Amino acid sequence: MIRLENITKYYPSKLGKQYIFKDLSxxxxxxHNIGILGSNGAGKxxxxxxxxxxxxxxxxxxxxxxxxxxxxxxxxxxxxQMTGRENTRFIGRVNGIADLDEYERRxxxxxxxxxxxxLPVKSYSSGMKPRLAFACxxxxxxxxxxxxxxxxxxxxxFRKKAKEALLxxxxxxxVIMVSHEMKEIRQFCDSAIVxxxxxxxxxxxxxxxxxxxxxx
Amino acid sequence: xxxxxxxxxxxxxKDVIFALFAREIRTGFNxxxxxxxxxxxxxxxxxxxxxxRGRLSGGETHTMPTFTFMAIGILFIQSFLQTxxxxxxxxxxxxxxxxxxxxxxxxxxxxxxxxxxxxxIFVIMGVVLVMYFMNIEIQISDPLxxxxxxxxxxxxxxALGLLFGIAELFISEIxxxxxxxxxxxxxxxxxxxxxxxxPKEYWHFLDWNPILHAIELTRYSVYSTYGxxxxxxxxxxxxxxxxxxxxxxxxxxxxxxxxxx
Numbered sequence: 024m025i026r027l028e029n030i031t032k033y034y035p036s037k038l039g040k041q042y043i044f045k046d047l048s049x050x051x052x053x054x055h056n057i058g059i060l061g062s063n064g065a066g067k068x069x070x071x072x073x074x075x076x077x078x079x080x081x082x083x084x085x086x087x088x089x090x091x092x093x094x095x096x097x098x099x100x101x102x103x104q105m106t107g108r109e110n111t112r113f114i115g116r117v118n119g120i121a122d123l124d125e126y127e128r129r130x131x132x133x134x135x136x137x138x139x140x141x142l143p144v145k146s147y148s149s150g151m152k153p154r155l156a157f158a159c160x161x162x163x164x165x166x167x168x169x170x171x172x173x174x175x176x177x178x179x180x181f182r183k184k185a186k187e188a189l190l191x192x193x194x195x196x197x198v199i200m201v202s203h204e205m206k207e208i209r210q211f212c213d214s215a216i217v218x219x220x221x222x223x224x225x226x227x228x229x230x231x232x233x234x235x236x237x238x239x
Numbered sequence: 240x241x242x243x244x245x246x247x248x249x250x251x252x253k254d255v256i257f258a259l260f261a262r263e264i265r266t267g268f269n270x271x272x273x274x275x276x277x278x279x280x281x282x283x284x285x286x287x288x289x290x291x292r293g294r295l296s297g298g299e300t301h302t303m304p305t306f307t308f309m310a311i312g313i314l315f316i317q318s319f320l321q322t323x324x325x326x327x328x329x330x331x332x333x334x335x336x337x338x339x340x341x342x343x344x345x346x347x348x349x350x351x352x353x354x355x356x357x358x359x360i361f362v363i364m365g366v367v368l369v370m371y372f373m374n375i376e377i378q379i380s381d382p383l384x385x386x387x388x389x390x391x392x393x394x395x396x397x398a399l400g401l402l403f404g405i406a407e408l409f410i411s412e413i414x415x416x417x418x419x420x421x422x423x424x425x426x427x428x429x430x431x432x433x434x435x436x437x438p439k440e441y442w443h444f445l446d447w448n449p450i451l452h453a454i455e456l457t458r459y460s461v462y463s464t465y466g467x468x469x470x471x472x473x474x475x476x477x478x479x480x481x482x483x484x485x486x487x488x489x490x491x492x493x494x495x496x497x498x499x500x
Contacts, residue, residue: 076340078499090243099338104266116258117339121244121252163243176494 025051025074025091025167025220029083032069042221044080049223051216053089053167056189058229059115059210067201068094070218074199075169086097089166097153103145107136107155110139110144114159118160127160133188134158155180161188170200170211185194186210205233255341259350261334267354282365285313292431301433303423303462304375309338311461312430315389315454318359320421326400327417331407337498344494348404352397356400358498359393384460385471391479392453398479398486408497425461429454434469442469449478 030047033040043066051057051074061067072078073085075094093099100117101110111130112123120126131140134154136147144152153173160168168189177185189198189211202208208215208229215232217224219239226232246254268274290307300308329351336342370377377384407414428450434442445451452475459467 032499040342054408072338075338077338079495081496093339102262102335104267104269105262109262109265113258113262114339116254116261117336119244119246119341165243223385 024053025085025087025089027073027083027085028049030073030080030085031082032066032073032078032080044221047221048083049198049225052225055214055227056193056197056212058212058215058232059199059201059218060208060232062239066220066221067218070200070223071169071171071201072137092160092163092165092168093158094169094171096193097157097173097174098144100154100159101144101152101156104143107134107140107147110155111159111162115163118163120163128152129162130135130155130158133184135162148183150177153177157185161185164192164196166196168196168198168200170198171200172200182210203211208233245382246305251341252346255343255389256350256353257343259336259347260354263350263354270496278361281314281317281362282369284317285310285362286369288313291492293296301435301458301466302464304460305369306373306375307461308458309431309432310370310408312428312454312456314359314366314458315392316365316425316428316430316450318355318362318389318394319450319453320424322355322393322396323357323400323403323421324417325355327407328402330404331414334498344404344448344498345401345490348397348401352393352400353414377459380463381460383394384472386474387458388453388460391475392450394483395449395453395479398483401490402482402486405493405497407492408500424448424450427451433458433465435466439469446470448477 027047027049029067030044032044033042035041059067059070069078071094076085077090077094084145086223100114102113105113107130108127111127115123115126134140134157135152136151136155139151140148143157146154154177157170157173157177160170178218189196198211200211213229215226215229217226217232217236217239224235226235254449264274266450270276272279289306292309293305296305299305324409328347329347330344333342333344333347336347337344367377403413403417409419427445428448429445434451434455436443437445446469452470452472456467456475459465459470
């Protein structure tokens with residue numbers, strides 16, 4: 024379970040503080056693959072970054088004993104000038120992987136970049152970068168994977184593979200994902216959190232959540 | 240299975256700093272010159288300026304060879320300015336990496352300044368090599384003082400860089416101000432002159448500046464005949480201690496909010 028306690032989060036702007044969340048308390052239940060639904064600017068990515076510890080709330084705290092991945096977006100932490108291999112090792116080191124070589128092999132196998140793995144990332148096609156980013160995160164055993172629209176860029180084959188990898192781990196691991204494509208969400212998730220005007224609502228049944236979201 | 244090892248906070252720091260350090264080396268110098276440019280560039284700069292000045296003003300300045308006099312000045316001001324500048328820039332530059340909760344701004348700063356320190360050590364070795372081939376006498380009368388001055392100045396650069404780096408996350412214009420106020424330092428820190436060249440009643444315009452103290456003390460540590468009137472190690476270390484303490488306090492209080500904007 025991930026518990027949000029009295030979270031207040033705002034961004035300063037010319038027009039004063041832009042509140043995303045005001046004194047929000049919420050428990051995100053574990054054991055579910057959750058899709059986060061919300062309109063543009065509702066704060067999906069902010070919620071994500073708060074969960075991952077990439078940003079900190081202005082007030083309140085987030086308590087969990089699960090290990091969460093970083094928010095896996097298209098190119099998080101990937102340097103354009105470095106090769107796929109160097110990027111992989113960097114991410115592995117930062118996350119404290121015990122056996123870097125084994126991790127590298129796992130990423131190679133999953134990302135299927137072939138010899139491009141040893142070329143700078145800037146030479147990758149737009150579909151290959153997220154494949155690397157996703158492979159880097161799935162190569163580490165987290166309890167919860169935070170996925171931000173990564174899977175939607177890949178081709179059908181990659182998507183199938185991503186799904187299988189997550190299913191394979193589904194007894195121990197879960198996914199929380201953001202996507203605007205309902206097809207995506209249906210493929211990976213079984214329940215939903217709808218984010219609207221700084222309030223979170225959990226729907227055990229995904230279809231119910233999507234219905235609510237589309238009615239917004 | 241690739242398991243994540245449970246690490247203590249120190250091990251996380253060590254791993255992250257090492258990873259960032261490797262990344263810094265790999266990405267900072269991506270052209271054909273590579274890493275060598277970081278060392279060759281300052282050596283050439285120091286050599287040209289010191290050599291010309293040495294030619295212009297004759298062999299000796301306050302009992303030490305003019306080349307050595309100038310080389311120490313330029314080397315020290317450069318190591319201060321570059322350490323501070325790259326420490327300040329490193330925070331903004333690595334901002335995307337703070338997405339990993341293990342990476343904190345101070346790790347980026349530390350990785351970057353350790354790299355600067357390493358480069359400067361190679362630059363010093365290069366300058367000494369040049370002096371050897373030019374048949375300039377190489378002597379150090381107080382190595383310990385030399386080392387403390389160098390490290391204190393480096394620490395001052397780190398502390399101020401950290402302070403500026405954090406401040407620039409809140410107000411990005413501070414970066415421009417930093418560029419503006421660091422430029423005159425080249426001219427008021429005793430790079431081209433000695434404090435002894437000035438009449439005593441004007442010293443108070445200059446001797447507030449800890450960089451001047453570091454440079455003059457280093458010259459004294461190399462040639463004890465140079466004299467150390469008007470400068471003191473206590474003042475230098477006191478200032479460095481205060482600024483470091485202040486900078487770390489500001490960091491501790493504000494880093495979480497600084498990266499959450």
